[in-house]
Amino acid sequence: MIAAKQGSRSLPSRPIQHRVASLAVAAVRREWNRQGHAVDEIKEDYGEDLLVQTCLKGKVDASRIWVQVKGTEKDCANEARKLPTIKVRANQILRWGRSADLVVVVLWDVRNDIGWYTVPQEHFDHLELHAEPDARATLHFDRNERFDQAAVDCLAWVARIEHANRGVQVALSGIEGSRGMKREAEGRFHQGVFSTLLFDFCTAAQIGKPEGGFTEEFLYLVLKILGKRDRSNLIEASQLAMMMAIFETIEANCGGCIAPMSLVRELTASLHPILFDDEMLQLLSRANPQPTAE
Structure with missing residues (x-):
């Protein structure tokens, strides 16, 4: 040794x-x-x-x-x-x-x-x-x-939701600013960012389908909520039904997260005219306007 x-x-x-x-x-x-x-x-x-x-x-x-x-x-x-x-x-x-x-x-x-x-x-x-x-x-x-694993899933969705919300708000600001400065190319860029952000988030949250259109689950939820509301003002009732359906869908499919109102408001404004077009509104207006029983 x-x-x-x-x-x-x-x-x-x-x-x-x-x-x-x-x-x-x-x-x-x-x-x-x-x-x-x-x-x-x-x-x-x-x-x-x-x-x-x-x-x-x-x-x-x-x-x-x-x-x-x-x-x-x-x-x-x-x-x-x-x-x-x-x-x-x-x-x-x-x-x-x-x-x-x-x-x-x-x-x-x-x-x-x-x-x-x-x-x-x-x-x-x-x-x-x-x-x-x-x-x-x-x-x-x-x-x-x-x-734990539930927290990991939730935090990942928090990050996705915050990113989408921030990106949408920045894009909206860019659209408004370019409109005021009469910069068409810049406006088209920001509009593209806005539209694609919303589309990708809707797909991730299972509001929309990757190939376009709404998921069956989301459509059913919107109409179910609308059916329980007073439809004397159909546009207002359908907007509120869609907003509530967006909140519920995000919470159900995105780790239990509650979406910020600013993001839900923009989603509603963009998606409502697609689902509730003139033909759909006319069809609903001819139906019974009274809400269904619980």
């Missing part, structure tokens, strides 16, 4: 924090991968560990999700105990809040292989963050917000 020389260097050690962090990041990445999403680990760490490119039916979405992972060795399985909190600089949360992409922070218990998540943008006042950018803000986790 060769004796170690006096004063020789020992082998490098790996801090427990690094081991816990690696285990947590690998576990969170696994949850995204299970649903077919593409996940990249961020090497240059500016507050995010993973970049998730969400996919739907094998196709990569235009939306992305940034994920910050915090691992812990504390036993979080006891439902009676509060979950650990995380301290984050105010300017970091402000940067997340201004991002066009969804940002999610996950707390992962490496002992029990379970986690919880929070969306930090939703819980802080930007004015307060801006006033004290170097202050430390506390992120809390709710035990009801488990990070």
Whole structure:
């Protein structure tokens, strides 16, 4: 046996924090991968560990999700105990809040292989963050917000819905601006963005079919809702029925998400004239205007 020389260097050690962090990041990445999403680990760490490119039916979405992972060795399985909190600089949360992409922070218990998540943008006042950018803000986790396969599905849909809503609003602004400046080519570009965004989202949410037209389930739901309403003002009643059907369809097919009113309003305005054209309105006006019984 060769004796170690006096004063020789020992082998490098790996801090427990690094081991816990690696285990947590690998576990969170696994949850995204299970649903077919593409996940990249961020090497240059500016507050995010993973970049998730969400996919739907094998196709990569235009939306992305940034994920910050915090691992812990504390036993979080006891439902009676509060979950650990995380301290984050105010300017970091402000940067997340201004991002066009969804940002999610996950707390992962490496002992029990379970986690919880929070969306930090939703819980802080930007004015307060801006006033004290170097202050430390506390992120809390709710035990009801488990990070599991249901959460992955929901968060992916949140990202898709936010992306569609933001894109639609930007396109509308571009259409209005180009109209005022009399820039026809620019207006056609924004109109194309607007139309294709709505079409693709309707297809993803199973409101419309990829080849065009509405799904049978959506048509049935619209007419079912309309049948229960007062149709003395048929246009108003049919618009409201379509709006309610859009809300219900998105909630049912998009991870239980509630769509923003701004997106539903534009979907209704675009889809209503297609379904309720003059022929359909005349047909309905000749029918019994009284709502059907429950």
